[in-house]
Amino acid sequence: MTDLQHTIRPGKGVQRENNTTPSPATAGTPTGRRRPRRFVVVAVLAILAVLVGAVGPWVYGALAGSSPKSRIAADPPPALFPGTALAPLGARIDAQAAPAHRLMAGWWASNDTRPHDAAFAGWVKRTLPGPPTAAARAAELHQVQELAVTRTTAGVAAATWLETFGKKDIWKLYAHDQAELVPSATGETRKQQLKDMLSMSKTVADALGTRYQQSAPYVLDPTLRTDHTVTKGQLCPCSYPSRHAAASAAARTYLSAYAPHMDAQYHWMQDEIAYSRVYMAGHVPSDITGGTLLGDMIADYFLVTRGHHNPS
Numbered sequence: 001m002t003d004l005q006h007t008i009r010p011g012k013g014v015q016r017e018n019n020t021t022p023s024p025a026t027a028g029t030p031t032g033r034r035r036p037r038r039f040v041v042v043a044v045l046a047i048l049a050v051l052v053g054a055v056g057p058w059v060y061g062a063l064a065g066s067s068p069k070s071r072i073a074a075d076p077p078p079a080l081f082p083g084t085a086l087a088p089l090g091a092r093i094d095a096q097a098a099p100a101h102r103l104m105a106g107w108w109a110s111n112d113t114r115p116h117d118a119a120f121a122g123w124v125k126r127t128l129p130g131p132p133t134a135a136a137r138a139a140e141l142h143q144v145q146e147l148a149v150t151r152t153t154a155g156v157a158a159a160t161w162l163e164t165f166g167k168k169d170i171w172k173l174y175a176h177d178q179a180e181l182v183p184s185a186t187g188e189t190r191k192q193q194l195k196d197m198l199s200m201s202k203t204v205a206d207a208l209g210t211r212y213q214q215s216a217p218y219v220l221d222p223t224l225r226t227d228h229t230v231t232k233g234q235l236c237p238c239s240y241p242s243r244h245a246a247a248s249a250a251a252r253t254y255l256s257a258y259a260p261h262m263d264a265q266y267h268w269m270q271d272e273i274a275y276s277r278v279y280m281a282g283h284v285p286s287d288i289t290g291g292t293l294l295g296d297m298i299a300d301y302f303l304v305t306r307g308h309h310n311p312s
Helices: 003-007 038-053 055-062 068-074 083-094 097-110 117-127 134-148 153-165 169-179 184-212 243-258 260-279 285-305
Strands: none
Touching: 068 153, 068 169, 083 260, 083 285, 097 117, 097 285, 117 184, 117 285, 134 260, 134 285, 153 260, 169 184, 169 243, 169 260, 184 243, 184 285, 243 260, 243 285, 260 285
């Protein structure tokens, strides 16, 4: 059993759909009673987010110089979200693979299969579709607002852990697990390639965020996260495309190419991380799909230019 499988194992980190134990998304919700008004629920859970969320980032910061394995071991995951909660957004994530391949065909039509990282980063910034219309984004904000009133203490704990470790550490630990099963030089090369890929996904997503200036849901509606200070006239943090989603898509696609038998677990973790970002009002769904599309394209580029795979 790999390190991350040992840490996140069924019965602890994964709630199966036929499990009668209440999930983080539903536990604590009264039945047969009138639901409290929205602003009361959101305010209370935002306060809980401060209390619960303070622990994970504190542990992470204290261990910042250690390895992903050590950081996750010091702050193991709580129960994460059930598959029924992940499925709708997961379907939208899966749908990005086909357009990613179509867009990448344009790159391969004009470039060889050697690394041209600076040129590729510039091209993908120009090529990735922009965010949806203001009306479509407003409708998505309403979806986030509806989800926010279903938050529970357990759900906030799950989302906080996923936000803390989901951008890099989880994927680096998966790469570490793979490296233990191949020759040392091969494992180290793949870990470095993953690190480079995550760096590119962050750089490109940050640049596009600055270009498009799409405010995070909790900036548009400060009641969604009263643990964050939103000043009058504040525009960002900019949320399109999602950096977490870009990193997860790139890492999942890259790692699955070398360990296809692990794709189901990588896929599950990708969906967990993405859902957590919408759950805590950091993103609307199109931020996730835009980040996923970006990550899928970056992974395709790295697999061809470093892994000698054939262009898709």
